[in-house]
Every structure is written in structure tokens, then in C-alpha cells.
Amino acid sequence: MSTPAEWDESRVRQLHDDLTDLHEAVESTSAHGAEGDPDPGEGVRQLVTTILSQNVADENTRRASESLFERYEDFAAIEAADQDELAETIRVAGLPNQKAERIQRALAAVREETGGAYSLAFLDAMDADNAKAWLTDIKGIGPKTASVVLNFTFGKPTMAVDTHVERVSKRFGLVPESASNQRAHEILGAVVPDELTYPLHVLLIRHGRSYCSARNPDCANPVCETYCDCEGC
Known part of the structure; x- marks a missing residue:
């Protein structure tokens, strides 16, 4: 498992690519219209x-x-x-x-x-x-x-850290295990490239739901084998 100090933009991009290979690419669902204006309501x-x-x-x-x-x-x-x-x-x-x-x-x-x-x-x-x-x-x-x-x-570069994102990020070493949710937001906000904020958020959720569950994780997949060091791996 990587430690937070070992994560940089290049490694985050590689994680995004590996998750994409496993779960398919994520398309943006921003409410911005064709000209970039958000729906007021x-x-x-x-x-x-x-x-x-x-x-x-x-x-x-x-x-x-x-x-x-x-x-x-x-x-x-x-x-x-x-x-x-x-x-x-x-x-x-x-x-x-x-x-x-x-x-x-x-x-x-x-x-x-x-x-x-x-x-x-x-x-x-x-x-x-x-x-x-x-x-x-x-x-x-x-x-x-x-x-x-x-x-x-x-479409602002703000990483939403829900329970899946937090769990997977900690297991992958992106965030220290002891970090609070507030601190997890700060760490991921600093290391994740702006354009990957939304797709990586979605991919981490997909991975948490499909493989890296809270209990009985299914670690028999290339992403977990590369990045994770939880009890199931």
C-alpha cells in the first residue's frame, strides 16, 4: 500500500486510468448548459x-x-x-x-x-x-x-468525500487512516488534478460498491492488487 507522501499527481492519474480500465470512463453530468451557464435552480x-x-x-x-x-x-x-x-x-x-x-x-x-x-x-x-x-x-x-x-x-474542482471515497482512499494510502473526513477533503483536494475531481470521485464510489466494500471486500481485481493493502488483500 502507498503512503500519502508517495501520492503525487502522476500516481493519481495512473490510479484514475486503472480504475477507468476496470469500471469504464466517467462522463461529466455537470448542470452547466452548452454555453457553460448553470441552470439557476x-x-x-x-x-x-x-x-x-x-x-x-x-x-x-x-x-x-x-x-x-x-x-x-x-x-x-x-x-x-x-x-x-x-x-x-x-x-x-x-x-x-x-x-x-x-x-x-x-x-x-x-x-x-x-x-x-x-x-x-x-x-x-x-x-x-x-x-x-x-x-x-x-x-x-x-x-x-x-x-x-x-x-x-x-464543475468546480471540489472532491466530495463520502463513505466509499473515504474508505477506498484510506485503504489505498491516499489518505492516512486516522484522518478526519474534513482532513480527507483537504488532502484529496490538494493531490487530485482539477479535471479528475469528478471522474475520480465517481470511480472511487464504483470501486467501493463493487469491490472494496466495508465488509468482505473482493480484492481479486487488478486495482486492489496494485494499490490496496486491506485485510482482504
């Missing part, structure tokens, strides 16, 4: 959906998101909703009261910043660090949530 929707996804399975996130956007006609209605009613609407996502409060707090912050619009388009003009700082200043918005919004919606 897409960032807010991504923000709300990512809050719903905190500490819950993808299927429950999908169900909660569908329930939310079917019940309320727009973001203003979500922000103005009775919090108990909102919590009940998204209950399947877990931690309903906490997430309802976070969603309404985030929507209020966006509306106040823009003077009334529910749009995060203003983040597109900021560099990645300042945009991430603006989002994480909202209570309940951590580096993962901010990174998802900025990378997926605006």
Missing part, C-alpha cells in the same frame, strides 16, 4: 437533495426527494412550510427534524444572499475555496455537501 435542488442524502441510503434519498418536490410547488413553499409537516414529508430520509431545519436554513441563506431568488448562480463567479466557504458557513452544511453542489452543478 439546479444548484439549490442539488443542495436540498444532498442535505437529504446525509447519512442515508441512496434509495431513501430518492424517495424523500420525490415526496418533497411532489408536495411543495417551489423552494419558497418549502422554506415557508410548517417544520413538523416538512419533517414528516421527508421522514424516510432519516433525521427528519434535523434535515427539515437544515433545508429551511439553507433556503433562507440563499434567498437572503440573492435578495429574494432561490439560485446559487452567484457561486459560479467565485473560486472554489470561497464558494465552499460560503456554503459551509450555513449551519449543517459540511464539506461533503458543499463539494457535491459545487462539483456536480458548477
Whole structure:
């Protein structure tokens, strides 16, 4: 297994290529249009959906998101909703009261910043660090949530470190085993080339789901054989 000190841009690029050979190439799904302009409401929707996804399975996130956007006609209605009613609407996502409060707090912050619009388009003009700082200043918005919004919606080089990315990165030695999630974001943000931020994020998730699972990993694959030194290898 490599140690963090041994990882440089060249080795990260090789990891990306090896993961691509195993899992196929990743195509960008940024919400930027053909001329590079983000959909004004897409960032807010991504923000709300990512809050719903905190500490819950993808299927429950999908169900909660569908329930939310079917019940309320727009973001203003979500922000103005009775919090108990909102919590009940998204209950399947877990931690309903906490997430309802976070969603309404985030929507209020966006509306106040823009003077009334529910749009995060203003983040597109900021560099990645300042945009991430603006989002994480909202209570309940951590580096993962901010990174998802900025990378997926605006194509900014922010690596979102979810449970799969963190687990695989630590097993491969990209990140020290003792590193916090915050520190993992910082380390990967520094070593991963900007243009590989999104595809490597997706590839690490694919690898974590397909092979490098938390329990009983399947290490009989060329990527694990090259980079990993977990108990299963």
C-alpha cells in the first residue's frame, strides 16, 4: 500500500486510468448548459437533495426527494412550510427534524444572499475555496455537501468525500487512516488534478460498491492488487 507522501499527481492519474480500465470512463453530468451557464435552480435542488442524502441510503434519498418536490410547488413553499409537516414529508430520509431545519436554513441563506431568488448562480463567479466557504458557513452544511453542489452543478474542482471515497482512499494510502473526513477533503483536494475531481470521485464510489466494500471486500481485481493493502488483500 502507498503512503500519502508517495501520492503525487502522476500516481493519481495512473490510479484514475486503472480504475477507468476496470469500471469504464466517467462522463461529466455537470448542470452547466452548452454555453457553460448553470441552470439557476439546479444548484439549490442539488443542495436540498444532498442535505437529504446525509447519512442515508441512496434509495431513501430518492424517495424523500420525490415526496418533497411532489408536495411543495417551489423552494419558497418549502422554506415557508410548517417544520413538523416538512419533517414528516421527508421522514424516510432519516433525521427528519434535523434535515427539515437544515433545508429551511439553507433556503433562507440563499434567498437572503440573492435578495429574494432561490439560485446559487452567484457561486459560479467565485473560486472554489470561497464558494465552499460560503456554503459551509450555513449551519449543517459540511464539506461533503458543499463539494457535491459545487462539483456536480458548477464543475468546480471540489472532491466530495463520502463513505466509499473515504474508505477506498484510506485503504489505498491516499489518505492516512486516522484522518478526519474534513482532513480527507483537504488532502484529496490538494493531490487530485482539477479535471479528475469528478471522474475520480465517481470511480472511487464504483470501486467501493463493487469491490472494496466495508465488509468482505473482493480484492481479486487488478486495482486492489496494485494499490490496496486491506485485510482482504
